[in-house]
Amino acid sequence: MSTHPEVPRPHGMRRLLAGATAARTGDEMSGPALLLLGYAQTGSAATAAALLAGITASAALGGPVLGALLDRAARPGRLLAVSLVLHAAGLALVLLSLGRVPFPLTLLTALAAGTFAPALAGGWTSRLSTAVPAHRLHRAHALDAMTYSAASLLGPALAGLLGRLLGAPTAVVAAAALILLAVPATRGLPHRAAAAGPVTVRAVARDLRRGFACLVRSMPLARATVTSTLSCLGQGAFVACVPLLGARVLGTPGDGAMLLSCTALAALGAGAVLARLRRPPAADTVLWIAPLVLALALSMAASATTASAGSRVLLVTAALLAGAAEGPQLTALFAVRHREAPERLRAQVFTTGASVKITAFALGAAVAGPLAARSLTAALATAVTVQLLAAAAHAAVGRAYVRTSRRAARRCGRGSARA
Numbered sequence: 001m002s003t004h005p006e007v008p009r010p011h012g013m014r015r016l017l018a019g020a021t022a023a024r025t026g027d028e029m030s031g032p033a034l035l036l037l038g039y040a041q042t043g044s045a046a047t048a049a050a051l052l053a054g055i056t057a058s059a060a061l062g063g064p065v066l067g068a069l070l071d072r073a074a075r076p077g078r079l080l081a082v083s084l085v086l087h088a089a090g091l092a093l094v095l096l097s098l099g100r101v102p103f104p105l106t107l108l109t110a111l112a113a114g115t116f117a118p119a120l121a122g123g124w125t126s127r128l129s130t131a132v133p134a135h136r137l138h139r140a141h142a143l144d145a146m147t148y149s150a151a152s153l154l155g156p157a158l159a160g161l162l163g164r165l166l167g168a169p170t171a172v173v174a175a176a177a178l179i180l181l182a183v184p185a186t187r188g189l190p191h192r193a194a195a196a197g198p199v200t201v202r203a204v205a206r207d208l209r210r211g212f213a214c215l216v217r218s219m220p221l222a223r224a225t226v227t228s229t230l231s232c233l234g235q236g237a238f239v240a241c242v243p244l245l246g247a248r249v250l251g252t253p254g255d256g257a258m259l260l261s262c263t264a265l266a267a268l269g270a271g272a273v274l275a276r277l278r279r280p281p282a283a284d285t286v287l288w289i290a291p292l293v294l295a296l297a298l299s300m301a302a303s304a305t306t307a308s309a310g311s312r313v314l315l316v317t318a319a320l321l322a323g324a325a326e327g328p329q330l331t332a333l334f335a336v337r338h339r340e341a342p343e344r345l346r347a348q349v350f351t352t353g354a355s356v357k358i359t360a361f362a363l364g365a366a367v368a369g370p371l372a373a374r375s376l377t378a379a380l381a382t383a384v385t386v387q388l389l390a391a392a393a394h395a396a397v398g399r400a401y402v403r404t405s406r407r408a409a410r411r412c413g414r415g416s417a418r419a
Helices: 013-042 045-057 059-072 076-097 103-114 134-165 168-181 183-188 201-217 219-250 253-276 283-304 311-340 343-374 376-418
Strands: none
Touching: 013 045, 013 076, 013 134, 013 168, 013 183, 045 059, 045 076, 045 103, 045 343, 059 076, 059 201, 059 343, 076 103, 076 168, 076 183, 134 168, 134 253, 134 311, 168 183, 201 219, 201 343, 219 253, 219 283, 219 311, 219 343, 219 376, 253 311, 283 311, 283 376, 311 343, 343 376
């Protein structure tokens, strides 16, 4: 498959970042809004959880396919716009169908809507290198990572506020509206001189095989994917513990949301610092240090549950430290993907990575939730262990690739000697 140069078009970084922030805030709103909607309309916590799981888990299926289509599109911005519209339409259909049709149909609608979610994450980020000069790419990575932090701070808060004041349906409508608000910004993304070939089932399947092979064969990409996925698994486990941490240390389960706000604020601050650095730290180094810092933060949170004095300060400090690690970790992940992924497969690498991380986060939360109900300390200890495994995996994957390369070199040498 040949690559095609991007056609320069007038664009503004501020416009792209504003669009990304709006779309991602709407996406962060959609989960809590659907939780509120499911419980308000049916009175069932299980129904509410099923809606959230449906719109989250299906991202693992949609991400790789969406990435392959973006890599083939002559106008990637147009495909992103369509994906945003379909995602927002899916949310609206869930709202309209819940309680009016059998629930399995509503759940299928949520599953379908979730397949377009990677467009808001990896799909958008994968196009940054085509819209930003190379010398500004590091700053763009840091600013783009900040939009995730801002969205994670604003989205749940807006969903809760609107749900309380105007009702859960209004929160869902607002989430869809924010996603649609980002559609005009996709026109700021450059287009290719020509498409990468016809879009057929066989061509897309071939691209999917190449994309997964790229993730496996490239040591930096494989190492970054494994490390970030395990770390996201641990982050999901921590989020499941937040309500109980709020109840035990801060006073009420609702106060636990403040911890997530602290984490998002710290991530924003860390991103702002990185964006101003002329010589940023090496991305590969940040990727293995960040899980260690997160493990320390989660250990502090566990200690706060048993501390006799200063437990609130310790817990808030732990949340801030976690955010200070998450912000640079995401920036470093973007840098590695942009550096290592070939242009013809870049969107697929980003969307597949985003899909895997989203699924890992949901799995971490699903596993840690019941465990936290039995033992909060055990759940937090599990989250710490997963972060330590993420750091260890970074080194283990690197060593495995080195051993494989040496074996291949020895086989090649023996073959040359026999010849």
